[in-house]
Amino acid sequence: MTALASLDPTRDDKVRAFERLKAELSAKMGPASLTVEGALPTAIPEVDRLLAGGFPPGVVATLEGTAGRWSLAAGLIAELTRRSLVAILDDGTLYPPSLAEAGARLDRVLVVPARKTLEVARAVDVLLRSRICRLVLMPAIALRDAIWSRLAMLAHRSGVLLIVMASRAGAALSAAAEVRLYCAFDRAIVRGKRGLWGNFAGFDFCIDLRKHKHIPAARLGTARLRAALH
Amino acid sequence: MLLCIDLSGEIPEPEQWEELLDALDAVSPLIDDVRSGLAYLDMHGSPGGASAWMTQTRTLLSAYGRVARLGVGLNKIAARAAAHVADGSLCRPGSEAELLAELPLALLDIEPEMIERLTLLGIERLGDLAALPHGPFVRRFGSAAARWHELAKGVDRRPFLPRTRTVAIEASIFGEGRAVDEAQVFFALRMLLTRVCSDLERCGKRAGALHLSLELEDAGTVSYDVPLAMPTAAERTMFEMLRAKLEGATFEAPVVGLRIQARILEEGGEAQALLRAVDFDPAKVAVTIARLEAILGESVTRATMRQAHLLEERFAYEPFSLDKRKVTPLQTESDRGSAEESRTAVPQLRLLEVREIPVELRAGEPAIVDRQAVTQCAGPWRIQERPFVPAPITRDEYDVVLADGTFARIYHQGAHWYLRGVYE
Numbered sequence: 001m002t003a004l005a006s007l008d009p010t011r012d013d014k015v016r017a018f019e020r021l022k023a024e025l026s027a028k029m030g031p032a033s034l035t036v037e038g039a040l041p042t043a044i045p046e047v048d049r050l051l052a053g054g055f056p057p058g059v060v061a062t063l064e065g066t067a068g069r070w071s072l073a074a075g076l077i078a079e080l081t082r083r084s085l086v087a088i089l090d091d092g093t094l095y096p097p098s099l100a101e102a103g104a105r106l107d108r109v110l111v112v113p114a115r116k117t118l119e120v121a122r123a124v125d126v127l128l129r130s131r132i133c134r135l136v137l138m139p140a141i142a143l144r145d146a147i148w149s150r151l152a153m154l155a156h157r158s159g160v161l162l163i164v165m166a167s168r169a170g171a172a173l174s175a176a177a178e179v180r181l182y183c184a185f186d187r188a189i190v191r192g193k194r195g196l197w198g199n200f201a202g203f204d205f206c207i208d209l210r211k212h213k214h215i216p217a218a219r220l221g222t223a224r225l226r227a228a229l230h
Numbered sequence: 231m232l233l234c235i236d237l238s239g240e241i242p243e244p245e246q247w248e249e250l251l252d253a254l255d256a257v258s259p260l261i262d263d264v265r266s267g268l269a270y271l272d273m274h275g276s277p278g279g280a281s282a283w284m285t286q287t288r289t290l291l292s293a294y295g296r297v298a299r300l301g302v303g304l305n306k307i308a309a310r311a312a313a314h315v316a317d318g319s320l321c322r323p324g325s326e327a328e329l330l331a332e333l334p335l336a337l338l339d340i341e342p343e344m345i346e347r348l349t350l351l352g353i354e355r356l357g358d359l360a361a362l363p364h365g366p367f368v369r370r371f372g373s374a375a376a377r378w379h380e381l382a383k384g385v386d387r388r389p390f391l392p393r394t395r396t397v398a399i400e401a402s403i404f405g406e407g408r409a410v411d412e413a414q415v416f417f418a419l420r421m422l423l424t425r426v427c428s429d430l431e432r433c434g435k436r437a438g439a440l441h442l443s444l445e446l447e448d449a450g451t452v453s454y455d456v457p458l459a460m461p462t463a464a465e466r467t468m469f470e471m472l473r474a475k476l477e478g479a480t481f482e483a484p485v486v487g488l489r490i491q492a493r494i495l496e497e498g499g500e501a502q503a504l505l506r507a508v509d510f511d512p513a514k515v516a517v518t519i520a521r522l523e524a525i526l527g528e529s530v531t532r533a534t535m536r537q538a539h540l541l542e543e544r545f546a547y548e549p550f551s552l553d554k555r556k557v558t559p560l561q562t563e564s565d566r567g568s569a570e571e572s573r574t575a576v577p578q579l580r581l582l583e584v585r586e587i588p589v590e591l592r593a594g595e596p597a598i599v600d601r602q603a604v605t606q607c608a609g610p611w612r613i614q615e616r617p618f619v620p621a622p623i624t625r626d627e628y629d630v631v632l633a634d635g636t637f638a639r640i641y642h643q644g645a646h647w648y649l650r651g652v653y654e
Contacts, residue, residue, distance in 0.1 A: 043573040067637055070578035070654035078573065085510050093580040095651065096533030096545045102576035110550050111531045112522055122525050130518035132510050185635035188606050198608045200629045202577050203637055203653065227575040227653075 022218045040134065040161055042075040046223040050209050051179070057134070058159040059213060060152045061179035062169045068183035068205030069165060071102075071227035073137060076163075078103035084134040087127050089114045091139045101229075117141045121151075128154040128162065140166030140173065148176035178213035186224065202228035231274065232390070233258070233283055234309035235291075236299040237267040250294055251393065257287050262306075263393040270306055272390055280320045305386035310337060326384025331357030338378050344371075356382040397433055401425040402489035408447055409485040412476070415444075419472055420465075422490045427465040430492060436461035438494030442472060445487030452481060459516035459552045461496040467513040474520030512552045519550060539613045540623065541639070541650060542581065577653045579639060587640065589647040599630055599640060600649065606631040610642070629653075 039054035048054050055061055055076065063069035077086050077099060087110040088094060100106055110133065114120045120141050127136045128151065143151075155162040164173060169180065186204040205227065209220045235254070242250065247266045254261055260272035273283055280302040291298055301313030303321035311329050312321040314337060321329050330337070333356050335345045353359050359367075360382040368376045380387065401422040409415045419442075430437060440456040456471050472490075519530045531547035538544045590598040595607050609628030616622050626642040627650070637653040 044575055045572050047575075066635060066652075067654055068575070070580060071575040074578050075573050075575055085515065093582060093651075094533075095541070095579040095581050097535060097541075098576065098578040099533075100535060102578070103573060106533045106535070109532060110519070111533060111547060112526070113528050113531065114526055119526055123522055126518060126521045126525065130514055130521075132515045132518050185637065188631045188637060190606060190608060200606075200608050200637075203631075225575055227577040229577055 022216075025216075025218075040076065041079060042072065043079045044072070044075045044225070046225050047072060047075070047207065050207060050221055050223045051212065052215060055161050055163075055179060056212075056214060057161050058156045059178040060148070060155055060162045060164065060173075060176050061181070062140075062164045062166050062173060062177045063181050063183065064166050064169055065183035066167065067185035067203060068207065068225065068227060069181075070098075071205075072181070072183065072207070072225075073163060073165070074099055074102035074104060076135065077109065077137075078105075080134050081105040081108040084108070085110060085132055086135045087112055087133045087137070089120055089123055089136070089138040091115055117143065121147055124151060124162065125154065128158050128160050131158045131160060133160060135161045135163065137163045137165065140164050140169065142170070143172065145172040145175065148172045152176040152178070174211075177211065180209070180211040182208040182210055184208070189226070189228070200229065202226060231280065231302055231304060232306060232309040233271040233273050233280075233287065234299075234301045234303070234306070234313040235269045235271065235287065236301075236310065236313045237296060238299075240296070241267040242296070246294075250291070250296065253290055253294065254287070256290065257283065260390070260392045262390050268310075270309060270390065272392070273302070281318075284318050305384075306388055306390070307337070307381050307386040308384055311384075327360060327382075330382060330384055331355065331360065335359065338381055340374075340378065397435065397495060398491070399426055399429045399433065399435070399437070399495065400489060400491040401429075402487065404445065404487035407486075415476070415485055415488070416469075416473060418488050419490070420469055422488060423465050423468050423472075426490055426492050427463050427468070430463040430495075433495075435492075435495045435497065436463050437468070437492035438496055439492075440468060440472065441491040441493055442475070443487075443489040443491075444481070444485050445489075446481055446483040447486050448483035450482060452479075456520070457516075457551070459512035461494070462513060464513070467517070470513075470517040471520055474517050474524060477521060477524040479524070515552055538615070540615050540625075541579070543615070577637075579651045580654050581651045582649060584648050584650060586646050587649045589640070589642075596628055596630055596640065596647075599632060599638070599647075602632040602634060602636070604630045605633055613641075 038057050039051065040057055041048045041054035063073060080086050081104050085108050089112045092115065094111060096106055099109065112123050112127070114123045120138060121143060124136060124138055127133060151162060164177070166173065169177060174180065184206045186206055188203045189201045190198050191201040192198040204224060206222055206224050208222045209215070212220060244266055251261055251263055251269060254269070254271065258271040258273055258276055262270040262272070264270065276283060283302065284300045287300060299313040299317045301309050301311070301315070301319055301321065303309035303312050303326070304323045307330065308321040308326045311326070311333055312319045314333060315329060335348060335354070335356065337356065348359070353362070359378060362379070364376070364379055367379055377387070403418055403422060409418060438458055438461045440458065442454045442456060444452045446452065454475050456475050458467070458471060462468065522530050529549040532550045533545050533547055535545055536543070587600040589596050596604050598604065607628060607630045610626035613625045613627055614622055624643070628640050628642075629637070630640060631637050639650045639653070641648055641650055
């Protein structure tokens with residue numbers, strides 16, 4: 001009522017009042033009350049907290065940005081390959097030893113060599129329909145809105161999580177994606193001295209949750225994370 | 231009584247030998263296939279005597295253009311000794327030791343080095359060996375010597391191991407018209423699979439693979455080997471696999487004949503879903519892989535790790551299969567443990583297509599890489615692969631952080647710098 005009572009005919013005041021109302025409602029919901037049912041956890045506490053338990057199944061999610069997105073995906077792959085299969089559509093850049101280092105079982109990762117746009121789309125279609133994997137990871141490709149919608153619908157029906165690795169999601173993908181995470185490099189961690197006597201122990205990066213089908217916009221947050229080499 | 235068939239003079243090819251053994255089934259259904267060219271037939275309860283058995287065998291072998299030495303005895307060594315002494319002879323029960331006494335040690339099927347060693351000690355015939363005191367001989371030559379000693383005396387405790395019967399399960403259709411579209415081919419496939427599956431069920435078998443042959447109107451033949459994820463007798467699974475295999479295939483001429491063979495036949499049932507700790511269905515996986523391969527024209531793979539210094543050689547890809555030896559089927563203790571634990575993110579290297587990049591050095595370190603300032607640098611690490619060949623691969627690798635936040639692995643090889651990958 002307080003928010004409604006303070007409504008002013010001018011547009012700026014309306015916007016301010018709306019923002020205040022959103023904040024009040026978000027605060028009432030309480031941070032602990034939200035958990036996504038059947039979420040696929042990454043077992044990385046900061047990420048799971050940010051995503052209210054993990055990635056929701058049956059959606060299209062994007063991991064955008066540069067450094068950190070594959071580190072995040074590797075955690076999820078490691079967790080899912082404990083009991084399931086995971087499919088990765090490889091454009092030739094996959095480096096399996098890194099995945100193994102993150103704890104992924106390589107014997108349960110299907111590496112699908114698809115490079116052309118049509119091949120990728122058809123392979124994802126087959127994988128989503130078959131439901132043999134809990135997670136399908138694909139590179140970002142230029143597809144029409146209708147195809148992204150179709151893949152999103154297939155993911156929803158099959159309950160398979162489809163993650164698209166994109167530097168920056170285009171308009172069509174952004175619309176189809178129900179979870180969007182943006183990763184940004186923060187700083188490198190150097191162990192020892194610079195040069196010959198030093199080596200990189202990993203890097204810090206920030207994750208910005210930009211969209212989530214179950215989390216209201218006002219509660220989308222960020223997290224800082226460290227990707228550390230063992 | 232055992233009948234020994236010794237073709238040592240002309241050892242047949244494995245396929246011919248199998249064919250011969252199948253034919254010998256008419257003489258006795260119990261055949262111990264020792265090796266290509268040597269087999270024993272168990273003649274207990276067979277009508278006729280030794281000479282009748284040998285005549286029948288000889289007639290059968292001559293149909294295949296084969297001449298063998300035949301012998302009959304109470305056990306394997308006696309039958310073999312009889313065949314060795316004279317083709318068509320019989321070793322009477324109780325006279326084994328006497329018959330073996332003059333025969334060479336080679337009859338024991340022991341290594342030539344051992345025969346040479348025994349010969350140096352003056353043991354040239356089986357009779358010499360049989361005359362040795364059992365205890366000291368075994369103490370000197372080990373436990374295997376106990377068996378040689380017994381064999382030399384005509385005592386053969388080696389079990390008779392009948393060869394397993396080869397069951398051929400197949401179904402075919404020819405001369406029933408021509409199929410010009412895939413629906414007709416699939417209809418015929420379903421019909422053949424019904425027959426194959428009912429035969430499998432009747433024999434209590436499961437097929438581990440299928441072989442499909444399509445005969446075309448222009449006299450061409452197209453064949454497909456279709457491995458199944460796990461042995462099955464389920465018609466639907468087999469049909470899905472065959473359909474997936476044929477997806478995207480085009481033929482030069484209409485199909486006029488089809489043949490399906492069930493291969494890698496195994497006994498026993500299939501693992502039930504309730505008892506499996508993993509949540510994927512092997513049959514569905516196999517069908518999906520076949521579909522993907524039909525679309526991509528390439529194998530769906532899995533990565534395996536291997537020891538190497540160069541980054542790109544530390545892994546290899548192999549076709550993905552649900553081979554029990556290659557997929558961990560059950561949740562292990564380590565899995566259960568890790569379920570409780572939290573992880574830390576691990577940097578992932580992404581291999582880029584190797585390209586040469588301009589690099590400027592300052593104080594011996596990369597300062598500008600690909601026109602970007604280096605903010606942090608670690609290295610070099612000298613990597614040498616195949617150091618013993620005339621031109622080994624020698625590289626100096628560096629990890630660099632560039633001004634735009636790119637975290638990259640670069641290397642210096644020869645006079646050039648290359649970008650190998652980026653950490654993401």
